[in-house]
Amino acid sequence: MIVFDKVWFSYNTQQVLKDVSFSINENERVAILGGSGEGKTTILKLILGIVRPDSGEIVIDGENITSKTEEDLREVRMKFSIVFQEGALFDSLNVKENVAFCLREYSKLSEDEIDRKVREILRIVDVEHAMELMTDELSGGMHRRVAIARSLAASEPRMFLYDEATTGLDPINADNICRLILDLCKNGKGLVIVTHKVLDAIKVANRFMFLKEGMIIFDGDRDKLLHSTVSEIQMFISELNI
Numbered sequence: 001m002i003v004f005d006k007v008w009f010s011y012n013t014q015q016v017l018k019d020v021s022f023s024i025n026e027n028e029r030v031a032i033l034g035g036s037g038e039g040k041t042t043i044l045k046l047i048l049g050i051v052r053p054d055s056g057e058i059v060i061d062g063e064n065i066t067s068k069t070e071e072d073l074r075e076v077r078m079k080f081s082i083v084f085q086e087g088a089l090f091d092s093l094n095v096k097e098n099v100a101f102c103l104r105e106y107s108k109l110s111e112d113e114i115d116r117k118v119r120e121i122l123r124i125v126d127v128e129h130a131m132e133l134m135t136d137e138l139s140g141g142m143h144r145r146v147a148i149a150r151s152l153a154a155s156e157p158r159m160f161l162y163d164e165a166t167t168g169l170d171p172i173n174a175d176n177i178c179r180l181i182l183d184l185c186k187n188g189k190g191l192v193i194v195t196h197k198v199l200d201a202i203k204v205a206n207r208f209m210f211l212k213e214g215m216i217i218f219d220g221d222r223d224k225l226l227h228s229t230v231s232e233i234q235m236f237i238s239e240l241n242i
């Protein structure tokens with residue numbers, strides 16, 4: 001579903017990704033780990049065609065998206081449900097309107113159907129009770145749930161993409177979000193989560209990549225991750241206390 005073939009990427013003079021290659025199947029649950037500023041968010045932006053590689057190819061669902069037009073990229077983006085790091089809710093709209101906005105934008109549903117769908121989605125992420133609240137009245141965990149709800153409203157996703165879905169949440173809320181993430185893909189859909197929180201990554205993913213200095217220095221399952229002798233990875237997993 002997602003193939004990176006020798007991808008190089010830089011912002012102006014700053015080289016962010018160096019010769020990154022990997023292939024992710026539609027039903028895999030993958031966590032891309034790495035420190036701050038290593039290029040995790042950039043990888044998600046490349047998958048969605050928000051930024052383009054300097055060289056190399058990115059193939060989504062068999063199609064090379066590297067030179068696609070904005071119009072064609074819209075179709076590519078519809079294949080994914082994406083929750084960005086910032087959550088990006090509209091401050092001026094309440095919870096219900098935030099979710100409805102995407103349905104109005106991307107679907108041809110009637111207002112009645114939109115209302116029904118919004119309630120259904122809010123029930124899935126368990127914030128139905130907060131439907132009328134403004135976004136600044138939400139706790140961090142609720143805010144994250146609404147952001148996930150919004151991403152669900154946007155499309156019938158083939159895969160889920162999450163950027164630091166649990167960062168900034170207390171352990172209980174983070175755990176709840178992990179459960180929600182797993183629940184949403186229990187019918188076999190895959191996900192890519194980029195995060196520096198290995199504890200949460202281990203809860204939702206079964207394949208792990210580690211990004212360091214623009215390169216993928218590790219790609220393997222949980223067992224291989226936990227027994228890695230790479231010192232950076234050992235530092236990351238030391239937070240697990242096992």
Ligand SMILES: Nc1ncnc2c1ncn2[C@@H]1O[C@H](COP(=O)(O)OP(=O)(O)OP(=O)(O)O)[C@@H](O)[C@H]1O
Nearest residue numbers: 011016034035036037038039040041042043085196
């Ligand atoms: N729009 C931009 N213009 C210039 N440089 C950028 C831009 N976005 C990101 N960068 C730089 O590119 C590098 C990779 O950024 P990216 O956001 O992908 O990192 P990240 O791994 O997601 O970090 P974090 O864990 O802090 O979210 C960073 O050094 C960042 O400062």
Ligand SMILES: [Mg+2]
Nearest residue numbers: 040041085163
């Ligand atoms: Mg980031």
